[in-house]
Amino acid sequence: MTSHKEESLPSVSSAEWEVIETLWDNGPLAARDVFAALPAGHGWAYKTVKTLLSRLVAKGAVDYQQVGNSYLYRAVYSRDQMTHKEVKGFVERVLDGASLPILARLIEREDLSDDQIADLRRLLAEKERKSLGKEERRPR
Template identity: 40%
Template sequence: MAERISDAEHAVMEVLWDQSPLTAQEVVERVDPSRGWSANTVKTLLGRLLAKSAVTAEEDGRRYLYRPAVEREDYVAGESQRLIDRLFGGKLTPLVAHLAERDKISDSDIAEIEALLKELKK
């Protein structure tokens, strides 16, 4: 997937990552109702995601079944790396330092990071 997806498109992707394949109507029914989107809005977003090769569609009678063409983990990895590259020169340590300086890391976060680092050292 070369082209980035918007926040709105991401909401549709989350529905499909949660369960697929789905029809457009099933996606409409599963998108967070607080967004207040019409069926046409969701169908437009599905069309954009198809154009970006983020989802695939297969004919099923008179309807289409949509499924993600990219795994959630791969998407998250790419977006995370873009963020670190853009804001922290590609280095992870300044990101962690930034969060720590702003008291955004809890004691439980620190414990999880320490456990992760121990695993990575093995």
């Protein structure tokens, strides 16, 4: 239950997102270690990663703590917070508020354990109970 009311989380580009993911996955890291931790294969130069880190800092998505002559970079917001912001924006921008398509796609495509499936079904059942009777129609 992360609190509601996160309004202006910084918005990060997609390369930046890859970088900040390494921080979410590995905790605070020096630039060099971020570089090392990135999934090999994207082919970025170290300098590129540095630039991305700096931009993330400039945007307030990442901060750092000086350790010796270098920085330990750390994600300011949780993955959950940032992801939710992105999802919300996406749902509004592309899906016109209709979250059904993305939900359906996620359900179809994700590996979900039986437990997880059960949890989601429980959530849906509860929601249905609470909402019986409201109709919502979007054109075409």
